[in-house]
Amino acid sequence: MGRRTARWRRERARRGHRERSVRARAALVGAALLLCTTAALPAQPALAAGTPSPYAFAPDARPVTGTTSTSGAAALTPGSTYKSSLPSSGQIHYSLDLDATSDAYVSVTAIPTPGSTFTARDGIRVSVEDPDGRSCSLETETLDAVRSARPIAVWGVREVSAHRTRCNSAGTYHVIVERVRAADSAPDTWDLELFATSEPPLRQTGETTAPEAWNSASPAPLTDEDVPREGGSGFTSAVSAGQGVWSSAIEPGGTLFYKVPLDWGRQLYATAELGGPSGDGYTVGALNLALYNPARGLVDDTSANYRGKRTAAELAPLPPVAYENRYAKAERFRAMRFAGSYYLVIHLAAGIAERYGDGPFELTLRVRVGGEEAAGPGYAGESEPRGLFQVAASDREAAAGNGPADGTGGGGDAAMTVLAVSGIGAGTLVLVVLGVWAVVARRRVGAW
Known part of the structure; x- marks a missing residue:
């Protein structure tokens, strides 16, 4: 156990060194981007820094807003990921246009706010209804004994079955999400990630x-x-x-x-x-x-x-x-x-x-x-x-x-990804960033 613990600590120290190196490089590149971008754009009012989410959303997640009724509900497309939010009370609605042959699933991942007050009964409920308002599925998941801000995912299901008539037709289906909470829980808004899929x-x-x-x-x-x-x-x-x-x-x-x-x-x-x-x-x-x-x-x-x-x-x-x-x-x-x-x-x-x-x-x-x-x-x-x-x-x-x-x-590194997709494209910016990158890279080699 002693050797294993010592080895684990050494590995953690090495990992910490690598993480600090990556953060340093990202910070330097970010600073270069910020300086060049600020010089090229009109002055903008400063924005208050928000608390970062502990959950890593899909990079291609599309923003979507749930509605309070089925009327005008935002459409979800199977194969896509979305980012939304869930109020502390009331239902929010999304829609799905489905054929009459494929099964469909919508997974809703809720990210409770760190530091908020929770009970074992806090969680979310997800249901799917067919075009006639009949229930296709209903699932609920709570934090249970953990009572900690952990991501929880619940899926809504539409299955085509020869053994029942409902939920088999083509048309617009509705996904309904609501918060499950005790009276003494914090009335805050939770972030959501929705993942829509279909099975042939x-x-x-x-x-x-x-x-x-x-x-x-x-x-x-x-x-x-x-x-x-x-x-x-x-x-x-x-x-x-x-x-x-x-x-x-x-x-x-x-x-x-x-x-x-x-x-x-x-x-x-x-x-x-x-x-x-x-x-x-x-x-x-x-x-x-x-x-x-x-x-x-x-x-x-x-x-x-x-x-x-x-x-x-x-x-x-x-x-x-x-x-x-x-x-x-x-x-x-x-x-x-x-x-x-x-x-x-x-x-x-x-x-x-x-x-x-x-x-x-x-x-x-x-x-x-x-x-x-x-x-x-x-x-x-x-x-x-x-x-x-x-x-x-x-x-x-x-x-x-x-x-x-x-x-x-x-x-x-994430910093290089940011550079690749930033779209700024100025030759001066590229030279500045690459110069910073070269300096940091040489220092990194020396450190190792």
Whole structure:
């Protein structure tokens, strides 16, 4: 344990050095951009700096405003991601224009305001109604015992089924989102990220019952040497992590996102372990581990209390990925209906800092992938977004540690991305930025 802790601290120190270097470069480039841009534009009034969101929204998320009624509700397009907001009371509405053959899903991720007052009953409710106002789905998710500002995602579902007449027709459907809150909760506005997807029908209709026989035994936990892999801050920035033991640092109130590629027939087991300072304190729901499917529908989640010694949150066994799981009775089984990237989301409650300090704490994620790979169900078309319900070769490589874990293609710095897309285009600006970059790069080489 002593060697492992020392190695973890050294790795954290190295990671901190790299992060400081990246921040320094981004700051210098940002300063150059600011100076050149300010010189080229008319004077603008200063804007008050807001508190940055702890959640990393999709870079291509489109802003959209929910309406208070179905009349004039903003349209969501399957395959797209949106950014919106949710008031503390009342319903907000969005619309979906759907055909009569494809299943559709809208995942709504709510980001509670850090530092606000919460109860276990705080959360969101998402429902979908057909063109005649009949209910297609209704799901609610709350913060539960964690009572900390963690992102929670709830999906609305429209399924085309031969066993019922409602929700099968083409037309305009409505997605309704509302806050679930106790009277003594803070009446603040929450940020939302909406992810709309569609699933094509099958070429041939197969079984309409869920598999009954599958291995429900929990395997022995992996004891491999852990590999440092820091998680992302949102679904889009989730870091790939296949079978193995992965370690990171996590701070109170922090949330880490990982994604695990799962093909048809494969089975996922996951455990998150928290190691921190010893003591006599007791924090309820300190560590939360949640699993979401490729459409960002909640599969299951679990929490562990912290008593001043190493503790673990482990997901209960789940069936292998199968199209027919959608016919199961248990919701956690029905959600295992797609191949693709599944998301493990880990949150450390902010309240743990009251007894054990600000951390960071040592986190270990153990991931095991079992089952036998199987053939897919045979879709008659493409999903939106394309390739959502399949495992790409790049995802397999990244999960195994053979490629960029974040899927960005090599760890390019955000500052260079800003430069590339800024659109300023002035030759003087380019020379200034490249000059600053060269100086920082030389210093970095010297430091290493």
